[in-house]
Amino acid sequence: MxxxxxxxxxxxxxxxxxxxxxxxxxxxxxxxxxxxxxxxxxxxxxxxxxxxxxxxxxxxxxxxxxxxxxxxxxxxxxxxxxxxxxxxxxxxxxxxxxxxxxxxxxxxxxxxxxxxxxxxxxxxxxxxxxxxxxxxxxxxxxxxxxxxxxxxxxxxxxxxxxxxxxxISVDATLPTHTRFVSLTSGKSDRPDLQSAKRVVSGGRGVGSAENFEVIYKLADKLGAGVGASRAAVDAGYVPSDMQVGQTGKIIAPELYVAVGISGAIQHLTGIKDAGTIVAINKDADAPIFEVADIGLVGDLFTLLPELEALI
Structure with a gap:
């Protein structure tokens, strides 16, 4: 057994x-x-x-x-x-x-x-x-x-x-060459990215760290965690612990909203088990629409405030 x-x-x-x-x-x-x-x-x-x-x-x-x-x-x-x-x-x-x-x-x-x-x-x-x-x-x-x-x-x-x-007790020799120095973690009132039931992520299309505020506002309306594509992380919009994808975090929320994310295969790997995927992108040919359950084609800076108002 x-x-x-x-x-x-x-x-x-x-x-x-x-x-x-x-x-x-x-x-x-x-x-x-x-x-x-x-x-x-x-x-x-x-x-x-x-x-x-x-x-x-x-x-x-x-x-x-x-x-x-x-x-x-x-x-x-x-x-x-x-x-x-x-x-x-x-x-x-x-x-x-x-x-x-x-x-x-x-x-x-x-x-x-x-x-x-x-x-x-x-x-x-x-x-x-x-x-x-x-x-x-x-x-x-x-x-x-x-x-x-x-x-x-x-x-x-x-x-x-x-x-x-x-x-229980174990007779194990613990190493002396490795020691704990410190732990630094971001402070946030939002749900943890890996356990959140709803996640809103922003990509390169958001444009800047300042513009990411529109992502945070929508996430707060939905009670969602916030993620990002690797492109957004590499551009310095958000810290690396928010990255979703093959080289970031693999998540499976009930609702995943991808804003300004084109849909590179490395990113899609991280969200393939999500329940409902919503894509918002001004490029109607973006790969993200091939996996999205709901797609909105348009300017995210116009669509997101409208969504917030409706919620």
């Missing part, structure tokens, strides 16, 4: 929404699903993880060194805790992409990246070529499967669980 260990990503005492989606993927493998929480004080996060349906146990490792998510510190502990498990899953977030390869290396196995479909316990599908093709990957049956789970491809596991919480 499979035993899957899901690594709980968290920040400031809050469980990342991608963990519930990773649990859904773990349940699809079959067998027992446990969640591992590493923190200085894991109690609060563990209580949140215990409420996810499908979770059998929540294991906690309390250590002052785990106060911050440093991959080189967490990975040795996870590798030790993974003894007896057939699978170790983590969300394919920025943190997960940093952490899980280190876990795989310590366990001496190859990693399955961006897992989007479970065929059986050792056969999976993942996207390649910017999402233009899907490859089937089969892992050796005698090896632990370490994988990052493409959160945009999975629904969140339901709440209502009541898993037992169990503290």
């Amino acid at each position: 499979s035993k899957v260990l899901v690594i709980a990503e968290h920040l400031h005492g809050q469980l990342n929404a991608a963990v519930a989606k990773t649990v859904t993927a773990a349940v699809a493998v079959g067998g027992q699903v446990d969640v591992l929480v590493l923190a200085a004080d894991p109690a609060g996060v563990a209580a949140q993880a215990a409420q996810i349906a499908g979770v059998s146990r929540v294991l906690t490792i309390a250590n002052p060194a785990n106060a911050h998510a440093v991959a080189q510190v967490l990975a040795p502990q996870i590798a030790k805790a993974a003894a007896g498990y057939s699978h170790v899953f983590g969300p394919s977030t920025t943190t997960g992409k940093d952490l899980m390869p280190a876990v795989a290396a310590l366990l001496g196995v190859n990693q399955v990246s961006d897992l989007m479909t479970v065929i059986d316990a050792h056969t999976f599908q993942r996207p390649i070529y910017a999402g233009n093709a899907i490859i089937t990957v089969k892992t050796p049956a005698d090896q632990v499967v370490v994988a990052t789970v493409r959160a945009a491809s999975w629904a969140s596991a339901a709440a209502g669980g009541n898993a037992a919480i169990e503290a």
